[in-house]
Amino acid sequence: MRILLTDDHILFRKGLAQLLDAQPDFQVVGEAGDGMQAQEKARELMPDLILMDINMPRCDGCEATRRIKAELPYVLIVMLTVSDDDQDLFTALKNGAQGYLLKKMEPEDLFAQLRGLARGEAPLSRLLASKILREFSRAPAPEREMEPELTAREHQVLELVARGLTNREIADKLVVSENTVKNHLRNILAKLHLENRVQAAAYALREGLAPLRHGKVT
């Protein structure tokens, strides 16, 4: 995975670059110190993934995410920040970020989250995931238009996604392979015109297709 690092803190950026480059499946192809540089470097380097800080000079990470996603929609962007502020979280996701991680995490956790991203999962700390679910479950259900035609199995997968399970956990629950779950998820995203599992979970809750509940799915 080719990665562009965007962070104005030099020691953090250089240290993280060294940690990522030591992994066999990650390669840091460029670095940027603010959002404007990130946009230029993204255009020039076409990375697979941008790790994006939020608080930066000239152009912050949320605005840079909006601009880059408008120009290069297939570049994945994951926020990597000290901010657990709701406003930053929702602005970043609204602007197209695929994930939101906090800098206090350990390197191994970051690597695992990024590898999950390559498998179609959304890097998100559990605390922030619960914030998202709470926020969307509070929102009033909009007027329903065309009911998307999800199969019964897709409904099950969507419900488990909304409950925060990983693809592996869903596969175990439904006694299918992880690849099968990924395919279901791709179909769900395509049918609902969504970009990632976070949006799918939010959609499910908003539409009442997968209310939060406890207990086993049969």
Next chain:
Amino acid sequence: MNDIQTRRVLILCEQGLLRSGIQSLLASDPRLTIVGITDNLEDARALLQELEPDALIVDQAHFPLSVHTAQSDLQLDPPPTLVTLDESDNRIRIHHIQERALSTPNELIEVLVT
């Protein structure tokens, strides 16, 4: 016989990624030895007393001045060089007196080895 004197460094930093990143950057310099690494002040106090490092690197945002106080309380002789990192403006402070802008990790290393 290896007569190179290395500077022994202790790192106190709350953020896991920054802590490990600094450790990785410093570990590549043969003039430095990372003797300890921690994310909390209590452990840092114990490690300071036990290891008597030559230098202590502190993430200023999470441990403002408290380390300086702890260091004074311990009355280490000689006291380690205290280097605080300020993430907001890429500056380091040495013993809360000298202040330097940081544009590369090597500048931090040079402060630690001199």
